[in-house]
Amino acid sequence: MTSVKDKTTSAPEVPDAPTAGLGAVEEQATSFRHVREARRTELVEDYVELIADLIDDAGEARPVDIAARLGVTKPTVNKMLKRLQQEELVTQRPYRAVFLTDAGRELAEASRVRHQIVESFLVALGISPETARNDAEGIEHYVSDETLDAFQRLVDERAKD
Numbered sequence: 001m002t003s004v005k006d007k008t009t010s011a012p013e014v015p016d017a018p019t020a021g022l023g024a025v026e027e028q029a030t031s032f033r034h035v036r037e038a039r040r041t042e043l044v045e046d047y048v049e050l051i052a053d054l055i056d057d058a059g060e061a062r063p064v065d066i067a068a069r070l071g072v073t074k075p076t077v078n079k080m081l082k083r084l085q086q087e088e089l090v091t092q093r094p095y096r097a098v099f100l101t102d103a104g105r106e107l108a109e110a111s112r113v114r115h116q117i118v119e120s121f122l123v124a125l126g127i128s129p130e131t132a133r134n135d136a137e138g139i140e141h142y143v144s145d146e147t148l149d150a151f152q153r154l155v156d157e158r159a160k161d
Contacts, residue, residue, distance in 0.1 A: 042141040045111040046070070047080055048089055051098055052108035060097035114140040114148060121151035124158045 050069055054061035067077045081098060084090040089104035100108060118140045122132035143151070 043080065044084065044087070044089070045107065045141060046137075047084060048100060048104045048108040049111040049115070051090065051100055052105060052112070055100065061099070062097050066098070111140065114143075117148050117152050117155070118143065120155045124155050 047066070047070075050066060051061040054065055054069070058065075063074055063077045063081065066081075067074045070077070081090060081092055084104070085092065088101055089107060090098050090100055092098045115136050119129075119132045119136035122135055122139075123129055127135070
């Protein structure tokens, strides 16, 4: 006869095959890991892309301008700038503008390209340019390179027509 203790100590089996539409366990875990990684890098990418845009537009990126554009406080920007310095993506001296390192510039350009592809794809679907620009701001961080390539192919095909 099985005791209550025997029932509570046995671990449930984890299925490898899809069940109830969930998909395979490892496949789902990989998907969630990808999303968590995208969330971790999203802010970094947004900051370096904005810094690059400010430098390209005005020749410099000041923390006060970064805060205004992102709709956050200057202390929030300063905290992120310290992180970006630790990751060697920006350089900054006290009370001076922020500049991108070569690695920061590369990340900013890659982020900008991803954003442009997603935005162009959404416009090709018939989304208004303003909505596409706003929606691309979030989507760009979460799509795979494979998906971006598919987006770009569709945009290129539409441009030929």
